[in-house]
Amino acid sequence: MTDYQNIIDAIYAGCRESRDRGVVASYIPELAKVSSSKFGIHLVDLNKNNFCAGHSKDAFSIQSISKVLSLALAFSLVDNALLKRVDVEPSGDPFNHLSLLEFENGIPRNPLINAGALVVADILVSELDDPKKDFLHFVRDLANDRTIDFDEKVAKSEKRTGFKNYAAANLLKSYGNLTNDVETVLDFYFHQCSIAMDCVQLTKAFFPFMNGGKCQRNRTYLTLSQVKRINAIMLTCGFYDEAGEFAFEIGLPGKSGVGGGIVAVLPRKYCVAVWSPGLNAKGNSKLGMEALEKLTTATHQSIF
Numbered sequence: 001m002t003d004y005q006n007i008i009d010a011i012y013a014g015c016r017e018s019r020d021r022g023v024v025a026s027y028i029p030e031l032a033k034v035s036s037s038k039f040g041i042h043l044v045d046l047n048k049n050n051f052c053a054g055h056s057k058d059a060f061s062i063q064s065i066s067k068v069l070s071l072a073l074a075f076s077l078v079d080n081a082l083l084k085r086v087d088v089e090p091s092g093d094p095f096n097h098l099s100l101l102e103f104e105n106g107i108p109r110n111p112l113i114n115a116g117a118l119v120v121a122d123i124l125v126s127e128l129d130d131p132k133k134d135f136l137h138f139v140r141d142l143a144n145d146r147t148i149d150f151d152e153k154v155a156k157s158e159k160r161t162g163f164k165n166y167a168a169a170n171l172l173k174s175y176g177n178l179t180n181d182v183e184t185v186l187d188f189y190f191h192q193c194s195i196a197m198d199c200v201q202l203t204k205a206f207f208p209f210m211n212g213g214k215c216q217r218n219r220t221y222l223t224l225s226q227v228k229r230i231n232a233i234m235l236t237c238g239f240y241d242e243a244g245e246f247a248f249e250i251g252l253p254g255k256s257g258v259g260g261g262i263v264a265v266l267p268r269k270y271c272v273a274v275w276s277p278g279l280n281a282k283g284n285s286k287l288g289m290e291a292l293e294k295l296t297t298a299t300h301q302s303i304f
């Protein structure tokens with residue numbers, strides 16, 4: 001049996017010493033307050049054995065990691081109808097780029113770049129009775145944890161400086177790919193991104209992507225086909241213009257957020273979450289990427 005704890009301890013020891021920790025995101029002012037010295041990692045295997053190190057129980061802003069959870073909820077509500085409004089191709093561009101959106105007549109390349117996530121948010125706003133409350137309930141339910149919540153300060157902070165997201169939403173609206181009004185969709189989106197979770201809670205919420213759609217309580221959230229599709233989108237699009245590098249170095253489907261979190265899954269084996277707030281030039285956690293590379297190399301386990 002793989003000694004995950006030993007490997008994770010070694011990864012933590014290495015990352016704790018690291019001087020080059022990347023740069024904490026500051027374009028959302030509230031995120032700039034987080035210390036780059038934080039580092040947490042948590043892994044849960046298929047049999048629900050848990051392994052952790054560092055600040056694995058410190059909550060942080062999940063940001064774009066939430067896009068996978070909103071995609072999962074939208075998929076479970078409207079299934080493939082979603083694909084009429086958003087494509088599933090990697091963009092090769094940063095998460096907030098707009099040029100392709102105009103070039104491709106308002107159909108975002110994939111649901112994990114901002115424009116695509118805004119279309120998914122629009123679908124949820126249309127489909128849910130009380131969108132923010134129902135989405136939060138879905139995340140709490142997945143993780144089986146009622147304490148998970150929005151961070152209103154982070155949501156407000158992003159609203160004040162989210163000019164590019166306003167631009168993306170307005171472009172989508174101009175192409176007829178946003179049903180609800182721009183303010184309502186952005187309010188939902190900024191809130192979903194503001195959700196605060198720790199590494200342990202994230203591995204619980206992402207358990208179904210590793211376990212054929214079933215959460216730790218064995219409740220089914222997604223079909224096998226939906227899990228396959230979402231994991232494929234994570235692998236090809238989860239790290240924007242660094243998706244190729246992530247597949248090359250780590251070899252797992254995963255998703256990052258500018259709060260410095262990364263979640264990745266090895267189907268039928270484990271789900272891992274890592275958090276280190278300093279980002280690399282592509283906006284992905286610098287030490288998080290390095291830690292996961294060490295994990296898949298040391299365990300000789302990846303989807304490849």
Ligand code: GLN
Pocket residue numbers: 062063064065095096114158165193256257258259283
């Ligand atoms: N809320 C952030 C934004 O829209 C999410 C970006 C990210 O985590 N990559 O800019």
